[in-house]
Amino acid sequence: xxxxxxxxxxxxxxxxxxxxxxxxxxxxxxxxxxxxxxxxxxxxxxxxxxxxxxxxxxxxxxxxxxxxxxxxxxxxxxxxxxxxxxxxxxxxxxxxxxxxxxxxxxxxxxxxxxxxxxxxxxxxxxxxxxxxxxxxxxx
Amino acid sequence: xxxxxxxxxxxxxxxxxxxxxxxxxxxxxxxxxxxxxxxxxxxxxxxxxxxxxxxxxxxxxxxxxxxxxxxxxxxxxxxxxxxxxxxxxxxxxxxxxxxxxxxxxxxxxxxxxxxxxxxxxxxxxxxxxxxxxxxxxxxxxxxxxxxxxxxxxxxxxxxxxxxxx
Numbered sequence: 001x002x003x004x005x006x007x008x009x010x011x012x013x014x015x016x017x018x019x020x021x022x023x024x025x026x027x028x029x030x031x032x033x034x035x036x037x038x039x040x041x042x043x044x045x046x047x048x049x050x051x052x053x054x055x056x057x058x059x060x061x062x063x064x065x066x067x068x069x070x071x072x073x074x075x076x077x078x079x080x081x082x083x084x085x086x087x088x089x090x091x092x093x094x095x096x097x098x099x100x101x102x103x104x105x106x107x108x109x110x111x112x113x114x115x116x117x118x119x120x121x122x123x124x125x126x127x128x129x130x131x132x133x134x135x136x137x138x139x
Numbered sequence: 140x141x142x143x144x145x146x147x148x149x150x151x152x153x154x155x156x157x158x159x160x161x162x163x164x165x166x167x168x169x170x171x172x173x174x175x176x177x178x179x180x181x182x183x184x185x186x187x188x189x190x191x192x193x194x195x196x197x198x199x200x201x202x203x204x205x206x207x208x209x210x211x212x213x214x215x216x217x218x219x220x221x222x223x224x225x226x227x228x229x230x231x232x233x234x235x236x237x238x239x240x241x242x243x244x245x246x247x248x249x250x251x252x253x254x255x256x257x258x259x260x261x262x263x264x265x266x267x268x269x270x271x272x273x274x275x276x277x278x279x280x281x282x283x284x285x286x287x288x289x290x291x292x293x294x295x296x297x298x299x300x301x302x303x304x
């Protein structure tokens with residue numbers, strides 16, 4: 001399960017960030033921020049005309065530190081989803097991570113389709129928050 | 140025609156009616172071609188912007204501009220209008236012309252020249268839809284529409300490159 005989930009908008013501004021431990025929030029902000037560069041790199045490599053990799057929305061693991069593993073996902077609308085996983089926790093398979101991202105993306109699409117949501121705003125939807133909380137590790 | 144396919148047309152016709160009658164109070168009841176199209180266009184924009192988030196959910200990443208336009212012409216178009224664009228032209232410099240031979244919203248009113256004046260009302264929503272969808276996919280554009288002999292219709296998309304981030 002995740003310890004932190006972040007939604008980053010088109011212009012790399014955070015739209016939503018939630019983690020299990022409030023005291024570590026700033027630390028996660030840094031981690032998420034620095035992983036944006038790697039996402040950018042991966043996107044650039046994939047947009048090269050000779051790139052052979054499948055152009056999936058799931059970008060795989062961005063990087064691993066001693067404590068955390070960070071996974072990234074980019075939608076067609078250039079919105080980024082980042083999930084931070086505790087490295088000490090039991091190993092998660094790629095498929096499980098993918099399923100988490102898909103769930104988040106679905107919830108995000110629902111939140112955006114709310115007619116009262118103004119594009120570019122922070123995501124404040126209750127339902128979306130619930131989905132995120134269900135993915136976070138209970139500590 | 141299956142009933143659920145016509146619902147969108149009815150809803151759209153009602154939307155046009157509503158916007159016209161609320162904006163042109165003095166000429167309520169009859170469709171006025173001097174109506175403000177920007178309200179309809181804005182409705183389309185926000186619809187397209189939100190719709191595209193859902194449509195592209197399980198789609199491989201679209202990397203090039205042409206890919207994106209092709210996606211709009213085929214999958215996006217056919218899921219809304221039950222047919223894909225008939226002809227797509229581009230000058231490879233940011234201008235795309237989408238040609239639909241039988242545009243769904245015009246098909247029912249094109250049996251003569253009687254409703255020719257109100258044709259712009261029925262394509263404003265769709266130009267907004269296109270603009271909104273492209274905007275959320277990261278392409279800022281200007282979309283203009285042109286009614287060929289009804290029910291054919293052309294949408295010109297002009298991409299504003301200097302604003303792409």
